[in-house]
Amino acid sequence: MSRKALIAGNWKMFKTGSQAVATAKKLAQLVENMDDRDIMIAPTLLSLPLVSQNLEGTPVKTGAQNLFHEKEGAFTGEVSAEMIKAAGADYVIIGHSERRQYFHETDNGISKKIKAAFDARLTPILCIGETHEEKKEEKTFYVLDKQIRNGLKGFRSADELSGLVIAYEPVWAIGTGNVATPEDVETTHQYVRSLIMEIFGKDLANATRILYGGSVKPDNVSVLMSMQNIDGALVGGASLDADTFIKIIKFD
Ligand SMILES: O=C(CO)COP(=O)(O)O
Numbered sequence: 547m548s549r550k551a552l553i554a555g556n557w558k559m560f561k562t563g564s565q566a567v568a569t570a571k572k573l574a575q576l577v578e579n580m581d582d583r584d585i586m587i588a589p590t591l592l593s594l595p596l597v598s599q600n601l602e603g604t605p606v607k608t609g610a611q612n613l614f615h616e617k618e619g620a621f622t623g624e625v626s627a628e629m630i631k632a633a634g635a636d637y638v639i640i641g642h643s644e645r646r647q648y649f650h651e652t653d654n655g656i657s658k659k660i661k662a663a664f665d666a667r668l669t670p671i672l673c674i675g676e677t678h679e680e681k682k683e684e685k686t687f688y689v690l691d692k693q694i695r696n697g698l699k700g701f702r703s704a705d706e707l708s709g710l711v712i713a714y715e716p717v718w719a720i721g722t723g724n725v726a727t728p729e730d731v732e733t734t735h736q737y738v739r740s741l742i743m744e745i746f747g748k749d750l751a752n753a754t755r756i757l758y759g760g761s762v763k764p765d766n767v768s769v770l771m772s773m774q775n776i777d778g779a780l781v782g783g784a785s786l787d788a789d790t791f792i793k794i795i796k797f798d
Pocket residue numbers: 556642715719720721722723759760761762780781782783784
């Protein structure tokens with residue numbers, strides 16, 4: 547791994563405000579000073595401002611799990627990138643497979659969300675990944691190609707995408723305990739990086755962090771992170787408990 551690692555926790559629809567603050571504070575205490583890697587947690591939107599306030603001045607940054615691409619307006623139930631930034635977040639997860647599956651998010655909508663994130667100076671984490679069916683049919687690269695080309699449509703130059711993070715999360719590995727092998731993840735990440743190089747050039751390809759997500763745990767993180775093209779992890783279940791998540795953050 548030649549880029550600074552990013553270890554991110556996606557708390558999905560777990561924890562009330564007070565539970566989220568308690569876990570975040572405990573995590574910040576356990577982290578102490580770690581400047582060789584970036585750390586982020588994404589609580590629910592309801593907890594985001596409170597958690598962000600409580601983490602101010604610590605190495606643990608916050609993110610949202612989604613946004614709506616418009617700046618403001620009559621869009622009942624939605625939250626804009628600016629609102630998320632104002633709540634204290636630095637990151638936003640975009641196009642998670644659960645959103646693609648349950649809320650019918652499309653690559654076209656995802657592309658607008660990424661643009662809105664950059665406009666608000668949030669770092670977008672673009673999630674991509676194939677389903678079990680697609681893997682069985684050997685369509686993984688085809689699916690990732692489509693998700694990246696369409697998700698990043700509308701961006702003309704590498705400059706506009708500076709800071710972009712991609713998270714490769716095979717859907718069949720999420721919440722199942724079926725972690726992909728480090729060798730397979732490495733091969734896939736190499737493919738993703740070569741695609742970024744083909745579309746946007748070498749500099750962006752070298753700078754873009756590609757995270758792996760899907761059943762990352764304390765006992766499998768180190769070998770995953772030893773791979774050249776795995777630049778961090780997007781962690782679900784194992785990020786909910788501070789004592790477990792800190793073991794992942796402190797991988798060596
Ligand atoms: O979806 C994930 C992170 O966004 C991964 O979830 P798990 O770590 O629970 O498999």
